[in-house]
Amino acid sequence: MTAGAVPTRTGGSTELAGLRRLAVATLDANWEHDHTVPSRTLYPHQWSWDSAFIALGWAHVRPERAWQELASLFRAQWADGRVPHIVFNPALRVGAYFPGPQLWRSADVEGTPAVDTSGLVQPPVHALAALLAYRRAPDPAGLAALRRLYPALVAQQRYLAERRDVAGNGLVCVVHPWESGLDNSPAWDEPMAAVDAEAAVMRAYRRHDTAHADAAHRPTDLDYARYLAIVAAYRDHGYADRDLADGHPFLVECPLFNAAFGAAEHALAEIAALTGADPAAHRARADRVTEALVRRLYDPRTGTFQPRDLRTDRLVGARTVLGLAPLILPGLPARQADALVAEARSPRFGVARWMDRPLPTYDRTAPDFEPLRYWRGPSWLNIGWLVRHGLLTHGHPELASGLRRSMIDLVAGAGCHEYFHPDTGVGLGSPAFGWTAALLLDLLVDEPAP
Numbered sequence: 001m002t003a004g005a006v007p008t009r010t011g012g013s014t015e016l017a018g019l020r021r022l023a024v025a026t027l028d029a030n031w032e033h034d035h036t037v038p039s040r041t042l043y044p045h046q047w048s049w050d051s052a053f054i055a056l057g058w059a060h061v062r063p064e065r066a067w068q069e070l071a072s073l074f075r076a077q078w079a080d081g082r083v084p085h086i087v088f089n090p091a092l093r094v095g096a097y098f099p100g101p102q103l104w105r106s107a108d109v110e111g112t113p114a115v116d117t118s119g120l121v122q123p124p125v126h127a128l129a130a131l132l133a134y135r136r137a138p139d140p141a142g143l144a145a146l147r148r149l150y151p152a153l154v155a156q157q158r159y160l161a162e163r164r165d166v167a168g169n170g171l172v173c174v175v176h177p178w179e180s181g182l183d184n185s186p187a188w189d190e191p192m193a194a195v196d197a198e199a200a201v202m203r204a205y206r207r208h209d210t211a212h213a214d215a216a217h218r219p220t221d222l223d224y225a226r227y228l229a230i231v232a233a234y235r236d237h238g239y240a241d242r243d244l245a246d247g248h249p250f251l252v253e254c255p256l257f258n259a260a261f262g263a264a265e266h267a268l269a270e271i272a273a274l275t276g277a278d279p280a281a282h283r284a285r286a287d288r289v290t291e292a293l294v295r296r297l298y299d300p301r302t303g304t305f306q307p308r309d310l311r312t313d314r315l316v317g318a319r320t321v322l323g324l325a326p327l328i329l330p331g332l333p334a335r336q337a338d339a340l341v342a343e344a345r346s347p348r349f350g351v352a353r354w355m356d357r358p359l360p361t362y363d364r365t366a367p368d369f370e371p372l373r374y375w376r377g378p379s380w381l382n383i384g385w386l387v388r389h390g391l392l393t394h395g396h397p398e399l400a401s402g403l404r405r406s407m408i409d410l411v412a413g414a415g416c417h418e419y420f421h422p423d424t425g426v427g428l429g430s431p432a433f434g435w436t437a438a439l440l441l442d443l444l445v446d447e448p449a450p
């Protein structure tokens, strides 16, 4: 194992070898025939962006599972190109997760796979993960897998570009907070306030998450009532994306989602070059997405990217870690990249060469910062991994290694938890979480700047 030259607070190589064993054991325990569950208790099915991060981890230890992971997810791709955010395991009992297939009813829609799925998507980090997985394990089987995946990844992008550009401005619109991956981020408070629903609706349902995690660390009942109302609106519209602007209750352009969308085109250009396809169109699309992100979501007054609520055509005010994600775009102009590095280093996010606390998901100086509640403050490894990737992309290896150390220290102190207290590092949510284990494996192997 190469743990990298930079010492962590965790120290010597024996300890790092132990961490690696813990990560592999966690992934092994969550492996389910052809995919990895995020958590055996909280999330026992397959999730879209989890599988992308998890594939990257598998590439370090069992590359064949990386390709199986992505292949099983893409087998559930809809005919329109959308990659559903949940693929349900038919072997599990009804009630193993809420909301289950009964709510989504994907089988009623034409062009859906034989297996039950949700109808939403998640940030398209898959092309980037597939490319990096191949770079971690560049063998002929990996190249063959990349070649098979390529058309599916292109179809995923085409769906987003053609069906989800609701404002016609070159960016993808998310139609549910679940699509952002940061479900209850303060970024969604403004758009969610306009969604008509009552917390009391939840009396008719049994939430599965609060049976396995502390309710104070999860979204509220009012959040869930609104989540269900938005799903029902989309489902009852047949998950059709036409006319969304006319009445869909939640329509937002998210900086992280769109950064992933642009980064996917960069990755596809590399995959095309590796597999004998033409990279040029991907590069041109990546440039267009980057330009649209800067034009639509960069706020020069705050020096960060903010989501745009399409129902009001206004940028939302909350400064969340979503705003740092455009750093993953290699073509981000220096002015915005520098502003994001300043934002990352500010007391709001505290990225430093030696970090005294982990990266939070929300401005830690905000009065409504909540250190325990899910995406409203706690530290998450996938977000730290993306920000670190962005810092490397824009020439900040010393900040990137500070972030890396702080992430390794989190797992060393608490285990492969789903998320962590952003002051104390205490583990929260699921104690055996897939992407934490997978991304730890990636972080343990220090890589050169992209």
Ligand code: 2M8
Pocket (backbone or CB within 6 Å): 038, 043, 047, 048, 049, 050, 085, 178, 180, 181, 182, 183, 209
């Ligand atoms: C969380 O989201 C699901 C809904 O999709 C949930 O709360 O039940 C989020 O953290 C999301 O980003 C993640 O993909 C999913 C599975 O880990 O859990």
